[in-house]
Amino acid sequence: MTPSIRWLAGAVGGHRTAFLSTLAANLTSQLALWGIALTCAWLVGHGSLTSGVPAALVLLATAAAWWESYVAHDLAYLVLARLRGQAYEAIARIAPARLLGRRSGDLSAVVLSDIETLEWLFAHTLAQLITSLVVLTAGTVAAFLINPWLPLVSLPLACLVLTVPLWLRRFSSRHGSAMRAATADLHADVVDTVQGLREILAFGAVDRRRALLADKTRRLARAQTANAARGGLEAAFTDVLLSAAAAASLAVVALTVSSPADAPLAMVLAAGSLAPAAQVALLLKEYGSLRASADRVHTLVTAPANVTPSREVRAEPGDVVFEDVRFRYTPEGPEVLKGVSFTIPQGRTVALVGPSGAGKSTCVSLLLRYWDPDAGRITIGGVPLAQASSLVTVVPQDVHLFAGTVADNVRLGAPSADVEGPLATAQLPIDPRTVVGERGVALSGGQRARVAIARALATGAPVLVLDEAVANLDTSTEERLASALEVAAAGRTTLVIAHRPATIRRADHVVVLDDGRVVAQGTFAEVSHWLE
Numbered sequence: 078m079t080p081s082i083r084w085l086a087g088a089v090g091g092h093r094t095a096f097l098s099t100l101a102a103n104l105t106s107q108l109a110l111w112g113i114a115l116t117c118a119w120l121v122g123h124g125s126l127t128s129g130v131p132a133a134l135v136l137l138a139t140a141a142a143w144w145e146s147y148v149a150h151d152l153a154y155l156v157l158a159r160l161r162g163q164a165y166e167a168i169a170r171i172a173p174a175r176l177l178g179r180r181s182g183d184l185s186a187v188v189l190s191d192i193e194t195l196e197w198l199f200a201h202t203l204a205q206l207i208t209s210l211v212v213l214t215a216g217t218v219a220a221f222l223i224n225p226w227l228p229l230v231s232l233p234l235a236c237l238v239l240t241v242p243l244w245l246r247r248f249s250s251r252h253g254s255a256m257r258a259a260t261a262d263l264h265a266d267v268v269d270t271v272q273g274l275r276e277i278l279a280f281g282a283v284d285r286r287r288a289l290l291a292d293k294t295r296r297l298a299r300a301q302t303a304n305a306a307r308g309g310l311e312a313a314f315t316d317v318l319l320s321a322a323a324a325a326s327l328a329v330v331a332l333t334v335s336s337p338a339d340a341p342l343a344m345v346l347a348a349g350s351l352a353p354a355a356q357v358a359l360l361l362k363e364y365g366s367l368r369a370s371a372d373r374v375h376t377l378v379t380a381p382a383n384v385t386p387s388r389e390v391r392a393e394p395g396d397v398v399f400e401d402v403r404f405r406y407t408p409e410g411p412e413v414l415k416g417v418s419f420t421i422p423q424g425r426t427v428a429l430v431g432p433s434g435a436g437k438s439t440c441v442s443l444l445l446r447y448w449d450p451d452a453g454r455i456t457i458g459g460v461p462l463a464q465a466s467s468l469v470t471v472v473p474q475d476v477h478l479f480a481g482t483v484a485d486n487v488r489l490g491a492p493s494a495d496v497e498g499p500l501a502t503a504q505l506p507i508d509p510r511t512v513v514g515e516r517g518v519a520l521s522g523g524q525r526a527r528v529a530i531a532r533a534l535a536t537g538a539p540v541l542v543l544d545e546a547v548a549n550l551d552t553s554t555e556e557r558l559a560s561a562l563e564v565a566a567a568g569r570t571t572l573v574i575a576h577r578p579a580t581i582r583r584a585d586h587v588v589v590l591d592d593g594r595v596v597a598q599g600t601f602a603e604v605s606h607w608l609e
């Protein structure tokens with residue numbers, strides 16, 4: 078058992094009662110089926126066909142099968158829901174640093190497709206494996222008690238059947254991994270295609286995109302075919318062994334059973350150890366795919382946090398201070414911030430300026446705690462940022478609006494906030510019930526920017542970060558918005574990243590960054606020669 082499968086089996090631990098119910102239902106169902114075969118065999122052997130026991134056992138087996146199906150799926154979907162919750166938490170925990178190398182579709186494949194694959198493990202494998210082994214043992218003991226020759230022949234063959242999934246295990250793992258990887262890759266390209274449909278249409282790339290998806294689909298189909306062929310080979314091996322075992326058992330029955338009346342019972346007992354072995358082989362047929370999904374889910378869910386967990390205290394607003402902050406995105410990458418120090422006095426506006434690549438957005442990312450600094454510290458009112466990050470809100474450069482209404486989007490950070498006030502301050506005269514469409518496609522760029530501003534204002538956070546917030550607006554709207562933002566920023570501690578002289582001029586203080594260092598700071602007049 079791999080660490081990921083062990084970890085998943087452990088996930089059932091939180092649902093012990095449901096698991097025990099599944100086990101009990103499955104055991105009852107298997108024993109009832111076996112009981113039907115045994116009693117029928119005995120009755121046939123002894124010429125007594127009037128007993129009501131088989132009918133009662135059929136009812137019991139049917140009820141147990143229904144019960145088992147219900148509790149097994151109930152258990153499976155409880156565990157899957159928990160795993161999905163853990164996956165969402167993990168994505169939030171590791172974003173954005175560890176998500177940089179991964180595609181959205183790949184992550185959604187983990188949350189949707191890989192976790193769904195595990196349904197087979199929870200609903201159809203764990204409890205069934207245990208009951209099959211119990212029934213196999215019970216069947217062998219019963220057969221031994223009736224006729225010691227029977228298990229001597231059938232048991233070794235049953236054990237051989239149990240080993241069949243191991244014979245091609247290497248291929249099973251390889252095919253399982255290839256299938257899951259191809260599924261995730263296709264998923265990622267489909268999501269990418271849907272998200273980029275406008276560009277695909279505008280640049281006449283429909284056919285090329287279709288060819289790409291067809292190619293990825295063929296790759297998935299090849300992996301699935303290889304897996305099915307391997308599964309078929311395993312099934313063939315299992316069938317050959319089961320046939321040999323059945324033939325050998327029949328021969329033993331013919332040679333050792335003296336009374337014809339006992340023959341049917343002996344034959345059923347011989348089959349008693351073969352059927353569970355066949356069941357185990359069948360259950361383990363999809364082990365490679367399960368294992369690959371389990372590995373992918375396990376890797377995501379156990380990924381370490383990107384920043385030290387927040388321990389929010391009742392932090393009071395105050396100065397935002399960057400103290401000798403150093404940062405690099407990757408251990409082997411260049412240092413992007415090389416000892417940055419500046420202060421945003423409480424209630425004032427600081428403009429962060431500098432050439433492209435100077436490190437402005439990186440400062441914002443650290444203030445929003447997407448990453449932690451490697452050295453130095455950031456504090457708000459003297460409290461480390463990890464304990465005060467709820468005081469910060471942002472109007473990002475690339476606004477993401479969620480499908481829903483304007484009001485839903487404005488209330489993203491404050492579910493019960495007033496919507497009209499922030500929309501008015503952001504100078505967006507729009508009905509809050511307006512549906513924005515996926516990613517806000519039903520709004521103009523300027524409207525999207527203003528929804529983002531209203532969303533930040535609605536949180537009531539005292540520290541406001543504006544990252545090129547007015548980039549999408551025409552000149553007159555920008556002017557109106559800038560004055561509105563001045564009102565909003567009053568009383569807020571504001572950090573603005575802007576290239577526009579008008580925005581920079583309005584700031585109380587300007588910090589000039591170049592190549593990860595503060596090269597100048599002061600009023601607009603004091604630093605204006607740096608801005609030419």
Ligand SMILES: Nc1ncnc2c1ncn2[C@@H]1O[C@H](COP(=O)(O)OP(=O)(O)OP(=O)(O)O)[C@@H](O)[C@H]1O
Binds near residue numbers: 431432434435439
């Ligand atoms: N996620 C990342 N991984 C690795 N390097 C990054 C990442 N983001 C930015 N960088 C690098 O960090 C440096 C600073 O980038 P940053 O985005 O902070 O600059 P900026 O001043 O905001 O630039 P611009 O004005 O063009 O947005 C650049 O060299 C950039 O290539």
